[in-house]
Amino acid sequence: MARPPGQFRQGWHRLCRNRSGLLGLSLVAFVVLVALIGPEFAPYTPNDQSAMLSFTAKGAPTWAHLFGTDRNGYDVLTRVIYGAPTALAVGLGAMLVASVIGILVGGIAGYLGGTADELLMRFTEFFLVIPVFIMILAVVRLFSIVVVGTPLERLPFLNLATIIVLLGLFGWPPIARLARAEFLRLKNMDFVEAARCIGAQPRDILFRHILPNALPSLVVVIALGIGGAILSESMISFLGFGDPKAISWGQLLYFNYEVLRVSPWAVLAPGGAIFITVLGFNLLADGLSDAFNPRLKQ
Amino acid sequence: MVGILRYLIRRLLFSMLLVLGVSAIIFFLLNAIGNPVDVLMADNPGITDQALAAVKAYYHLDAPVWQRYLIWLGHVAQLDFGTSISTNLPVGGMLLTFGAETLKLQIPAILLALLMAIAFAAVAAVRQYSRTDFGVMSAALFGHSLPGFLLGVLLILIFAYWLGIFPSYGAYSTRNPLMGSYVIDGAWHMVLPLTMLTVFNTATLTLLLRANLVDVLRQDFIMAARASGLPERRVVFHHALRNAIIPVLTYLGILFGLMLATAPVTESVFTWPGAGALYLSAIQALDYPLIMGETMVVTVMLVGFTLLTDLAYVLIDPRIRLD
């Protein structure tokens, strides 16, 4: 039929037996948990600079401050916890934008074929070649200048939102390529033919029949993309182009890199957080890939 | 032969279109923000009207945007990138100097990575499922997932700060070059950043190459080669590797592009005076000619590299048909 009934459950079973995929899933689950309820349990508020006042800023980890304090006297553990929701917002937000654009472009290209396909794929290639990271840096900087003096300036987290949207706007080509390949492969399958025979509209065919079957492969690329988006944002913030009002791990790195020698934990903690999050998504993507397309392991 | 030539010309034309497109986007974007005159006025409040007029004339600020773009393109075609606003030096010269520093790291990084990946992947693929294989692949996965700049920070922390072996920043010592030679001094400064870049590249290439090698080694023609009496080394390196490495070569272009694009981060971590760091300061200072010039050069390099690797693919694999 249209929906793949056993495909997802089968995939789930295979994923559970794949050790690295399971590890990835646990890491991701852990980060999500921290993002959701971590702020409730954080020892301090993220903007608490009391350590500064008691001259224990840049202090090593103690029982009071499990990850130490950073350059401005903030508690590192608290800030790292508060960085988790930001990271997830970045990853999911960027991939949401990228998925919508990518699936639309790739799906239509794969389904229609012909000149539409050619045009859309050239368009995709164009975006693939652009030096994405550099462009984002330029646009973020320029955008932040443009909004000065405009009402937009007062929007909260505008800078972060800009970064998220830009990451999505530049991150869709891999999704489009895969979507195109999948739609191309699926559109000639029997069940699509059957749907057409009973008079289904193209829109129906695309969304209710082909898309669900393309999802397994797409989910893998999207998982990888989430990790990539989080990594990109952390690099952008590390260079100082991030949103000063948002707490992100990259920002923490930026603030504390100068005092790396004196307070390495202030850099290592957010760095470690970035690492396990990206690793988690990478392993999860790997596991999902094996789960949905098992390769013959003897 | 004819097919290859036609393919080459088509790709070349498309690449040029790409480069033009990217440059146009950046140019119009930048001009939407402001213009060199405003920046100058902001930086130099005491600037004379005469000087301002000269600048206006130089940048043709009276002409509409698209005209200015074409004029700029014309200059670029003659390799004239203008003068940097922030340093008053010719942009072309700056790009060469700083670019050389960047390439000094990146080219060895990718070449070393390729060699090491071949070695690791060969060992792992031949001993598939053994502990060696598992060890190599876990290390590769780790190296691939560890964000480059974090590794860089760790390297500095451990080897520069705690152990004090390598310098923690810069490409050269400002005084007292190591062992009296600037060459040795430069090489010594290169070790940590080069390691950082090479680790990620090696890990990624190893993952790819081993997967391909394992697939190729399972093929019948490999068994046939062994059945013909050829020694194992020849079977693996001549027959199997050549097949397995073809898709990896394409990936080299992507890796190089990635390194180039994230050069600002790499060079921030190590305070390396390369093109990435140059770009950062250019953006901060809104140095239009420099931004435009650098974006152009980087895009051309990326596009060029992609073209080269595609061409290599076509030349090496006789099965590719070019229609």
Add this chain to the structure above:
Amino acid sequence: MTDVPPLLNVRNLKVHFFTQAGVAPAVDGIDFRVNPRETLGLVGESGSGKTMASLAVLRLVPPPARIVSGSIEFQNRDLLTLDEAALRDLRGKHVAMIFQNPAYSLNPIFTIGDQLTEILRWHEPVSRTAARDRAADLLRLVGIADPLQRLRQFPHELSGGMKQRICIARALLCNPALILADEPTTNLDVTIQAQILDLLAELRDRLRMAMLLVSHDMGVVARMAHRITVVYAGRTCETGDARTIFHTPQHPYTRALLESTPRIDHDYEHATRPTLRTIGGRIPNLATPPTGCRFHPRCAEATEECAQLRPVPFEVAPGHSVSCLKRGSPGVAA
């Protein structure tokens, strides 16, 4: 028993698969021998272990399978104890192999000429031009016109039949005494199959080579083999010369195989006998094989002792041996 010592003598060969799910005995005690200038047909269904047995001769068994025990003697040398150098000398030079799928047994990125001359120059000290000439000679021998042109081409530019001819030529490069042919015509068009078989027969006669022909197709074997060994589920069922096997098969499996092979001189629509029979049941799961005689679950004549005892080869006539309790084989505890 013949007086001439066999060229290839395989005794009690066991090749097991070692997987995470357990150990599967793909080859569980097979015996066969190939005499000089003779073609032995190794016949069985897919999964009977015949391909593994042929790979074992050249010690090409791919992991996770391994040769566990048995002996393989070629020209009175024990192949299982050969060192690497001797093995490399043996392969391609004294014993050569032709694989099942010509589409995949040639390296796609090198020219035919490169691949052939490489093998030649590895085994013998010849110059590049001499090697190329010899390769061209061999291509002519296997019926390829314009060999010099072919040498410059890549595998994907050639048809399946042509590729298999080239693979045959590759096997003949160094004048081997024994050819191992694993289903050489299975993956070819039916029309080409006959040509290739004729070619093989002509070449082996002209060059006085022995051949081990592995096949599931009784028709192919009937045409090519002097003697036949029938295998089932990793064990030998029956061995004898081709005429005897076809006219007076003893083992129930052999009989069933022959009865299930369509014959052009039989009218199946109208006659009540002979009918085209099938063998009921399925080949056993290698990991959990039946006890005793492997064939007993599908055998019409099976009795209780067939499930308990493993039959040992028993000579019912000179040169004709059967492994069946019902034909006189002694049994050993399985």
